[in-house]
Amino acid sequence: MMEERGFEPNIVAYSTVIDCLCKNGLLNEALDLFSEVKVKGIRPNTVSYNCLIHAMCNLGQQKETTRLLNEMVDNNISCDIVTYNVLIDAHCKEGMISEAIEILDTMRKHGIEPNVITYNICIDACCKEGMLAEAKDIVDTMIKQGIEPDVVTYSVLVDGHCLQNQMDKAKSVFQLMIEKGCAPDIHSCNIMINGYCKAKRLDEATELFDELAQNGQNSDTVTYNTLMQGMCRLGRVSTACKLLRTMLASGPVPNLVTCSILLDGLCKSGKLEEALKLFQAIQKSRLEVDIVFYNILIDGLCKAGNIETGKELFHELFVNGLKPDVYTYSIMINRFCTEGLPDEACQLFRSMEENDCLPDSFCYNIMIRGFLRNSYTSKATQLLKEMVSKGFSADISTATLFMDLILRSNNKSILI
Structure with a gap:
């Protein structure tokens, strides 16, 4: 359209479109447009390369990523902090943490200092791999560089301890975050609640949930689902049902995950009549019942010896187009x-x-x-x-x- 009106798009306009195509999963179209830019003699910039590199990394196309990086070097186009962060993130997701650290050192040599995002990517990767000592070393380096941990840094560390079932250490990091004036967000709180639930420390999970309301912080669907899951796993299905009523009265709107958690809890605790009522209520609601719900209920019915009702539900699947x-x-x-x-x-x-x-x-x-x-x-x-x-x-x-x-x-x- 710009060309039709006599305007020649510049690299900023092209980069915007390339970014849009990449974010919508249209990498091939983005590459075609990128080739068109070069054919027209327009010099690509760091932003246009970053868009493509990011998309390629997300798709695991490491060879193509390397080709583009080499092309940048050949064309004397410098990598910036975004380029390096994308590359570090891609290597971390592949479990190549040592290579990611090498890239971090390379960017420093090229005069680009890592930012809090760079460090958080590396810390998160270490925590997910159970390398908590290494994660702490990166945090120490980060602080020495004059970069203060943010809510993401603390959340990642909390999650790392939760994954190792080190709930007391997770709680210490959570408290440290508050002491440092870094207010936990709902994501941080959800991590703690999930950790407590998995460690079967339901009372502490409930206590933190109550604190959220007292502090005027709204729990989200993930918070409710996590706590309900913890209750159901410990056989406290009646308490989970009460929580659902609280959610319906003043909380976020329950989703399919909420309903499947409760349905599964009712079936596993032998409360099949209540499970069937809930299933019927879900069917009447705007929520779209999928095969997961049928599987939960059929499994519950069959394990209780109610094979006839299980068979009826099985045949109902086909009637409902599933x-x-x-x-x-x-x-x-x-x-x-x-x-x-x-x-x-x-x-x-x-x-x-x-x-x-x-x-x-x-x-x-x-x-x-x-x-x-x-x-x-x-x-x-x-x-x-x-x-x-x-x-x-x-x-x-x-x-x-x-x-x-x-x-x-x-x-x-x-x-x-």
Whole structure:
């Protein structure tokens, strides 16, 4: 349009469009436009290269990234802090932390000082790999360089300790953040609550949740979901239901994750009537029920021995335009076998391919164990051979059942 009106776009205009294309996943189109820029004799700048490098790094195209970096050097276009941060982040995500540190040293040699974002990227990578001592060393270096840790730095350190189940150390870092005048944001608090929940320190998680409200800080959906998950894991489903009511009254709008957590908690605690009511309420709401919800409920019903209702839900899937996945089939097949119905289980197993759902190793093993436990030895052996021909192998439970069978019958030719 600019060209039609007699205006020739400059590199700033082109870089803006290239950035937009990259952020929308249209890397090939961005590269085509970049080539057009060069053909027109317009000199690309650092920004245009950064956009492409960032997109390539996100897609794991390291060779192409290296090619562009070499092209920058050849054209005497300097890398800036953004270029280096993108490269360091890409290496960290690939688990190449030592290489990322080398890039950090290289940027210093070229007269570009790392900023808080650079350091946070490296600290985060170390924490995720459990390298907390190394993360602390980077923080010390950062402070010596006159760069104060920000809320992201502290949050990353808290998360690192939580991942190692070092909740007391995580709490110390969290308190230090407050003492340094760096107010925790909702993300920092969610990390702490999640850590407490995973460490089964639910009272402390609830205490921090209550403090948020007292301090006038709004909890988000992640906060509620995390706390509900922790409650359900410890069997405190009634408390989780109360929290949902609080959420509905004054909190953020529950999402699919909220409902799936509660549905799973109700099923695992044997409260199937309440689970069915919740499921029906979700269906009537604006939320779009997917296969995950059906799997949770079908699994709960089958484990409680209510296979008929489980079957009804299974058939309801097709009516509602959904398709069972391999996990749905595995649940039903396993229950049929447990109920002494291996023929029905086999019929369902064989129908999978017709419904564009190929059995995986887990599903094969369930069916084979079902045959063995129902004394269908010949069919179990045939299916084992079929499974192996598909590139799968028997798991420890299936192998143990076969070994027991061989030892009882003293017949090693069973598997031949």
